[in-house]
Amino acid sequence: MNISVDKISALYQQACEVELQAFKPGNVSVYADGHDMTVEDFRISAKVSAVALCNPDYTLGEKIYYAVKATREAVGCNTNLGILLLCAPLIQAVAIKTPETTLQQALAQVLDNTTLNDADWVFKAISLASPGGLGSAEQADVSEMPTINLTEAMRLASLRDRIALQFVSNYQDIFDFALPIYYNAHKKWCKQDWSALAVYVSLLCRFPDSHIERKYGRQHNRLIANKMAQLSDELSKVERPELTLTLLHSIDKEFKSKGLNPGTMADLTVATVFTVFLEDTIKHSSS
DSSP: OOOOHHHHHHHHHHHHHHHHHSOOTTSOBTTBOBTTBOHHHHHHHHHHHHHHHTOTTSOHHHHHHHHHHHHHHHHSSOSSHHHHHHHHHHHHHHHHOOTTSOHHHHHHHHHHTOOHHHHHHHHHHHHHHOOTTOOOOSSSOTTSOOSSOHHHHHHHHTTTOHHHHHHHHTSHIIIIIIHHHHHHHHHHHOOHHHHHHHHHHHHHHHSOOHHHHHHHTTTTHHHHHHHHHHHHHHHHHOSSGGGGHHHHHHHHHHHHHTTOOOHHHHHHHHHHHHHHHHHHHHHHHHO
């Protein structure tokens, strides 16, 4: 697919910015910092990681590792590991997509052909990022040399990690669930940031957040789902989503007071917005 590296880089950074513009309760946004991270940390991370992520000479694993390394050197913390894990295969898919295939079909080819070397680079990336609550695993522990390819390693992690699950479901949460949510919200409001929020809220209504479960177990799942259902209900009633800001501030304050950061769903939101931008660009470049 003939989309320039600069264009893909711009779309990736734009998707990261749209997600920051969305008021995602518990997460970092332009409305509220949190968890010792700022909006500027995420903006810098998007900019520095884009270079490696969009380098056409890197393998999938190298893209992820060098993007994590650049982020770590720039901001000193893990702001975007999940984003990079999700966006790198999408970028690989764009590179091999043909006019006869969809983006998701090209993505399936990427995920079906990951290598032991990809796993090695990604294990190093995960160790470098040091995500919260990672722990250890009996098989495919990231502190050891891999013995299986990246997709097989993700399969082992998929029962406890929703980002890993995307690698073995061909991004089902994004293509089958999140994209329609985004498009419907955008049709209603014509606003990218609020459409991104609709995705985040809908994901949290339906699925527990892996990042939170790694830290706290399942004790907060019902609270989060109930609060997001309340927010979803309010959003469905209003013509102007800004009318929910008071409720958003209240839920954000409650989540952050409990240390709850739905980071996995924020990462899936970025990947959803990025997918929207890629599909739109592919559509216009082929017409």
